[in-house]
Amino acid sequence: MSPSRAFPHSERGLIIPIGGAEDKVDDRTILRHFLERAGAGRARVVIIPTASEKEDTGTAYEKLFRELGAGSARHLPITTRADCEKESFLEALERATGIFLTGGNQLRLSTALGGTEVARTIRRANASGVVVAGTSAGAAFLSEHMIAGGEEGPTPRAGMVTLAPGLGLTNRVIIDQHFRQRDRLGRLLTALAFNPFAVGLGLDEDTCAAIGPDNVVSVVGEGAVTVVDAADVSFSAMGRVPQGAPISLIGVRLHVLVDGGRFDLETRTACAVADGDAVCSEAAEEER
Amino acid sequence: MSPSRAFPHSERGLIIPIGGAEDKVDDRTILRHFLERAGAGRARVVIIPTASEKEDTGTAYEKLFRELGAGSARHLPITTRADCEKESFLEALERATGIFLTGGNQLRLSTALGGTEVARTIRRANASGVVVAGTSAGAAFLSEHMIAGGEEGPTPRAGMVTLAPGLGLTNRVIIDQHFRQRDRLGRLLTALAFNPFAVGLGLDEDTCAAIGPDNVVSVVGEGAVTVVDAADVSFSAMGRVPQGAPISLIGVRLHVLVDGGRFDLETRTACAVADGDAVCSEAAEEER
Numbered sequence: 275m276s277p278s279r280a281f282p283h284s285e286r287g288l289i290i291p292i293g294g295a296e297d298k299v300d301d302r303t304i305l306r307h308f309l310e311r312a313g314a315g316r317a318r319v320v321i322i323p324t325a326s327e328k329e330d331t332g333t334a335y336e337k338l339f340r341e342l343g344a345g346s347a348r349h350l351p352i353t354t355r356a357d358c359e360k361e362s363f364l365e366a367l368e369r370a371t372g373i374f375l376t377g378g379n380q381l382r383l384s385t386a387l388g389g390t391e392v393a394r395t396i397r398r399a400n401a402s403g404v405v406v407a408g409t410s411a412g413a414a415f416l417s418e419h420m421i422a423g424g425e426e427g428p429t430p431r432a433g434m435v436t437l438a439p440g441l442g443l444t445n446r447v448i449i450d451q452h453f454r455q456r457d458r459l460g461r462l463l464t465a466l467a468f469n470p471f472a473v474g475l476g477l478d479e480d481t482c483a484a485i486g487p488d489n490v491v492s493v494v495g496e497g498a499v500t501v502v503d504a505a506d507v508s509f510s511a512m513g514r515v516p517q518g519a520p521i522s523l524i525g526v527r528l529h530v531l532v533d534g535g536r537f538d539l540e541t542r543t544a545c546a547v548a549d550g551d552a553v554c555s556e557a558a559e560e561e562r
Numbered sequence: 563m564s565p566s567r568a569f570p571h572s573e574r575g576l577i578i579p580i581g582g583a584e585d586k587v588d589d590r591t592i593l594r595h596f597l598e599r600a601g602a603g604r605a606r607v608v609i610i611p612t613a614s615e616k617e618d619t620g621t622a623y624e625k626l627f628r629e630l631g632a633g634s635a636r637h638l639p640i641t642t643r644a645d646c647e648k649e650s651f652l653e654a655l656e657r658a659t660g661i662f663l664t665g666g667n668q669l670r671l672s673t674a675l676g677g678t679e680v681a682r683t684i685r686r687a688n689a690s691g692v693v694v695a696g697t698s699a700g701a702a703f704l705s706e707h708m709i710a711g712g713e714e715g716p717t718p719r720a721g722m723v724t725l726a727p728g729l730g731l732t733n734r735v736i737i738d739q740h741f742r743q744r745d746r747l748g749r750l751l752t753a754l755a756f757n758p759f760a761v762g763l764g765l766d767e768d769t770c771a772a773i774g775p776d777n778v779v780s781v782v783g784e785g786a787v788t789v790v791d792a793a794d795v796s797f798s799a800m801g802r803v804p805q806g807a808p809i810s811l812i813g814v815r816l817h818v819l820v821d822g823g824r825f826d827l828e829t830r831t832a833c834a835v836a837d838g839d840a841v842c843s844e845a846a847e848e849e850r
Contacts, residue, residue, distance in 0.1 A: 354796070354797065355758075355795065355796050355797060355798075356796060379801050380801075381756065381800050381801030381802075382801040382802075383801075384756055384757040384800075384801075385755065385756070385757065385758070385797075385798040385799075385800045385801050388756075388757030388758050388759040389757070389758045389759030389760075389792060389793060389795075393759070418706065418727075418733075419707075419727050420757075422756065433724075436721075436724070436725075437724075437725045437726055437727070438725055438756035438757055439706075439707050439725070439756060439757040439759060439760065440757070442733075445706075445730075467673070468669065468672055468673070468676075468710065468726035468727060469672040469673065469676030469677070469726055469727040469728070470643075470673070470676050470677045471676040471677030471681070471727060472677075472727065504677060505677060507643065507677075508642070508643050508644060509642065509643065509673075510643075510673040511673075512669050512672075512673050513667050513668075513669030513670040513672075513673050514670075
């Protein structure tokens, strides 16, 4: 699914992948950040809990967003593909100012929503300015190429990661989550080793990477975002190794960005904040 | 990689995936079909043999296209990512009226070309009207979501297929090749079971499925194209089964089309030719 075309005279809405386990009790920085961008007291938040097997995930997020001052918060109990054609659900999505996809299993999202009117409506909403966030499985699903599963460890190996088509709000990034907590650098490198065109975003828990309409990524939260930029990769052995073997990969650029850090997906420039000033990398290659 | 935007006032060029083992000795129907669309005697054909490990693949296709009357035919000996930035290669691609990707291993294509100037130039060329064909591995690589590998057999099973990002000339289809010869229905169904938005095209050998700028697919050749349309899938169990288990999949539509058959990717209508008349299916769902 390639990105929906933006409507004339409208900017694409923010895309906010979250690394999972965002704080729901204390500061709730990430959830506040999403809610503010969705309109705060005037926000109409629609929650999609399809990834989750738990019955109360949708209502729990409704409660959270209401406590944080959302104008309204409503979850859509979508579990089947038939649910994804329900008129009342589509109307709720069309009126939403912010759409939030919960965690769980990203394959529950792609198998239920993929190719349905709900997926089309979310894509159109984002293209016309509505902010769309996802946490954990919900984050993985946002991009065109989704990590469906994989193994732990820092070294890329053939067969270590399973890719599948996602929602396709952007095709610039491949997202991984619970990144530090579950030792996932190897599987993200493996995903990029297939085809080094994309930028990998490894999101720690309670951390998000908000992708603006200008394709600048901004980091917010307690952990870090590991940016894996394959623009200058001069060699990937993915086509030459047997299943299970480690993969040679030459020339990956890696940035670790914390709260306030930014990465420009067009120029491939990374900036961190140091003593109030931005410290930036040189621009890498031109955009794909 | 999502499709390049078409230039104003220009139509996208044909995209011609070929199922491999196209006839190179007798009628050479498929190669003639490509060459005719590329301009026949005025065609400037550029061959990319990167998928192949054989030294002479590029020169063999040069010879074939010259024998068939191409205005010119030249292969680019691209094996590394550095090769993909060479000015002389980019100039050849910019002047091409037809670009042909040979067979071999599709991961050799995605790892060498992905994110490079050669990939961008092919995408731009196709967006502005240049016909791009690929056979076998070259066919798999053409679309956004590429089958990188998998297992034989008719039943979809979790873990049976490996997807990776491809060249991205279209994101409407997932292509598989040597389809009848290598018993690949199961792996194509598995690819669609992840996210039923796409249409699967299973290409037999010596058969191609030419995708027009209007997103109508036309079949040419000796074998069949198996169209696997997931638009009406009501259930995919991909998110609920362990590795290796068979996957429940409800509501797939399947068409087998031979020479002269057509499939409209927008309306999801299939037409076969019977006694000179077209016999068509009812339209399925609206486009994604």
